[in-house]
Amino acid sequence: MIYVDIFVAGVGKWYEFRCEETEIVKNIIKEIYHTVMNIEFTTCTKLEEKNLERGKERLKEENLYLACIESKVMLNPNVRLEECVVNNGNRLILF
Secondary structure, three states, X not given: OEEEEEXXXXXXXXXXXXXXXXXXXXXXXXXXXXXXXXXXXXXXXXXXXXXXXXXXHHOOHHHOOEEEOOOOEEOOOOOEXXXXXXXXXXXXXXX
């Protein structure tokens, strides 16, 4: 288990996540996507809710990528996190 800070570019916010090193990166992307959508959707106003719904139609989890800021490497979505150059405390970006 590693702890990372993830900047979600589409939302413009940082989130702290615990990630299992043996998990496939695309599954981590899916987990981040759903967690952030749940957080942001439950805390938004009605106007923001409409904009978020439109954004969700355009922004699908399969179109997202995860990269490590420290190593400047985009993570391969088809490998386990432990095969990538991600360490405890690294900062990642989801875009």
